[in-house]
Amino acid sequence: MRSSPILEALFPDIRSKILAVLLLQPEKRWYLTELASRLETQPSSLQREVEALSKAGLLEQTKDGRRVYFKADTNSPVFSDLRGLLEKTVGLIPILKEEVDAFGERIQLAFIYGSTARSEESSESDVDLMIVGDVGLADLVPSLRRAEQRFGRPVNPTVYSSKEFKAKAKNHDHFLATVLRGAKEFVKGNDGELATVAG
């Protein structure tokens, strides 16, 4: 999960991570071990936080046999505001992933780079998004508009065909080499797939 300087200033680290996971997927219910695994931590470190968030009315708990499940309480009066805050900060990747996944195999690789990938962005920073595949900017515009509206920041896409990406990576194109050396957060793919696409 990506970090956000804005969220870090507002909430303790573990609390913001719990809120991000639960409120960005409000339909899903989680049991503690599963949530701990998702956040790469121990269940014991989450217990007190989920209890406090439940007591505050932000989460609802249900029992199923011996298991206790947690999910976002969508009836909370602050649910939509809090979710909006999370979408604008740590929600970038899930929102972009939704839009990118809709293109299926036409998009081979997508990642953000620049200040947002380094988690150094301000609330108004543009989101630099690199896309590699068989897709044009014209195809992407409606999707990116939707994403921009949700996280309230402009997206600057850079679109490469896989052929051009491979050729420019091979020739150490200045811009591409700089991007590839810097921080990246994958929306689709991973470092291994990037290496394959770059040839």
Added chain:
Amino acid sequence: MASWQQWLAKGDVKTHQTSKQEVDNLRALITRDLADAAVTGLSADRRFATAYNAALQAGTIAIACSGYRVSARSGHHRVTFEAAALAIGANAIPLSDYFDACRRKRNVIDYMTSSVATDTEAEEIVLKAQEFHAIVETWAKNVYPILF
């Protein structure tokens, strides 16, 4: 999308009486820019910005044929693409949105940094500018045949 009345009230457009001469001059600019943007020896940045300018002038024809010109002090290009879509109708909206997205990239190309556009993007915008120009010409010939 705003209406002509709203743009007039904000001072973003003014009423304007166009002429065949003005439209022909804009067409000549578009022909020049589309030809230049197709030159593969140029950088992707320059091809991108040149094709973008062709699309901007095509939008200006649509606005002029509707009896207006853009007078916005800021957001001149944004208003041009929005107003062109208002003039032409729903079939121009996807291209108007596309060129509005290109507007930000073109600003970076012309005023901030180099190597911003990819060849993939430059090739696409040349085709889209040609398509937009064709839509504007077809619409204008039907609506304002006297200018053609």
